[in-house]
Amino acid sequence: MNAVDPARIRKIRIALLLGALAMFALLYAPQPVLPQLAEVFALNPGTAALLISASTLGLAVAAIPLGTLSEAVGRRRTMIAALLIAEVLGLLLPWVxxxxxxxxxxxxxxxxxxGLAAVAAAYLADETGGEQLGTTMGLYVAGTTIGGMGGRLLGGVVGDFAGWHGGLLAVAVLAGVCTVLFVVLLPAERNHRRQPLRWRPLLGGLRAALGDPVLYAPYLVAALGMGxxxxxxxxxxxxxxxxPLLVPPALAALAFLAxxxxxxxxxxxxxxxxxxGRIQVLLAGLAVTALGLLLMLADSLPVIVVGLVVFTGGFFAAHSVASGWVGARASASARGQASALYQFAYYGGSSVGGVLGGAAYGSWGWSGMTVLLCCWLAVAAAGAWIVRAVPKRVAVEA
Incomplete structure (x- = not known):
């Protein structure tokens, strides 16, 4: 790896933060207007939520192929092309x-x-790495939270006054500005050696990512936590x-400030x-996430908001640690595939978990759904805890 250039690392961090902001704003753009879409198209909540599950399913299915492709065509090129295509589709969506x-x-x-989600962690590990990777990955995940919050808040407030079309368009415009800045600022990679697009070495990297037992802990956290x-x-x-809450849509959108x-x-x-150490912080994050769920059982709007803040903070703390763990643990030849597998677990969990959780809410209400989600978090925590028993010659920072 080349000598660390602080100015270049700052540029990378800013660019990836903006890219993550655009990515998450686009990915969850319909979420704040789902009740409106359900009313307009005569849908139940579970069917309306297909607009979220469809995008996360597409992401989960494409993560491994595009993460593998980035090894051959370059990480920067893959990320830029991906975000530009996603933005064009985001601008078209309100007119469908x-x-x-x-x-x-x-x-x-x-x-x-x-193409961005599956490659960003590998790009950051290649270009920053070392002791700065945890901080850099944390800033990248912070960009996803800003995009998730800003996109949902903007879409919900504008959607209350301009309909779901206006809400989706407003989010697409915000993401467009971030996309342009991302393309301009993101430096070309210096430390990634492109591999020829041949099956044997690329599948070898995938086997290495699948064959490391330590990596199954963050994969499990990604799937169940995101679900x-x-x-x-x-x-x-x-x-x-x-x-009994009866909160107006524009006011309900303020909950996304969490x-x-x-x-x-x-x-x-x-x-x-x-x-x-990763495992200690990861377990603490999962425990805080479960605490937030329990707080939201109350039928009091202020308590629900506090619980949502706690739940959101705990989840993103765990996700930040788990995603950084993958980049640090995987070998250089398998880093792209390991990152793609993490994204497959993360968004596969989002797609499947969103459907199952929505069905649980429809059948058992908020309380029954909470029991199910707490069980998921407990299984994720158990997976991370078990890694502590892996011999030190196999585990990393256990």
Missing amino acids: PFFPVLVAVRLVQGVAIA AFVTVYNVLGFRLAAP YAAGTVTSTLAGRAADRW
Whole structure:
């Protein structure tokens, strides 16, 4: 690796933060207007949530192929092409008049977004690495929280006054500005050696990423943690609008300000993991996430908001540590594939978990859904704890 250039690292951090902001704003753009879409197209909450599950499913399916492709064509080129395509589709989305077509466009948009989501961690590990990786990954995850919060908040507020079309368009414009800055600022990679697009070495990297038992802990955290997270945000609008709360849509959108907690905790958790160890910080993040879920059981709007802040902060702390763990653990030849597998688990968990969690909410209400999500978090924590028993010659920072 070349000598560390602080100015270049700052530029990388800013560019990836903006890219993450655009990516998450586009990925979850329909979420704050799901109740409106359900009303317009005569849908139940679970069917309306397909607009979220479709994009995360496309991302999960495409993550490994695009992460592998980036090894051959270059990480920067893959990320830029992906975000540009996703932005074009985001600008087209408000003008689609039929729900099945909306779902199809969202599926393709998720495939495009995979080109950034699956490659960013590998790019950061290659270009920064070392002791700065935890902090750098924390800032990248902070960008995802800013995008998730800003996009949802903007879409919800504008959507309340201009309809779902206006809400989606406003988010696409915000993401467009970030996309342009991302393309301009992102430096070309210096430390990644492109591999020929041949099956044997690329599949060898995939086998290495799958064959390391330590990596299964962050994969499990990604799948189950994200399943719980996306479930809460998918159904939150429906719960707030229903009795006894009856919160207006524009006011309900303010709940997405809870994402600010994730912006703070993801950065702090990355630094804490560099200092005190990944597993300890990861387990603490999962415990805080479960605490937030329990707080949201109350039928009190202020308590729900506090619980949402705690839940969001805990989840993004755990996600920041888990994603940084993958980049640090994987070998250089398998880093792209390991990052892609993490994204596959993360967004596969979002897609499947969002459907299962939404069904649980429809059948058992918020309390039954909470029990299910707490079980998921407990399994994720158990997976991380088990890694402590792996011999030190195999495990990293256990």
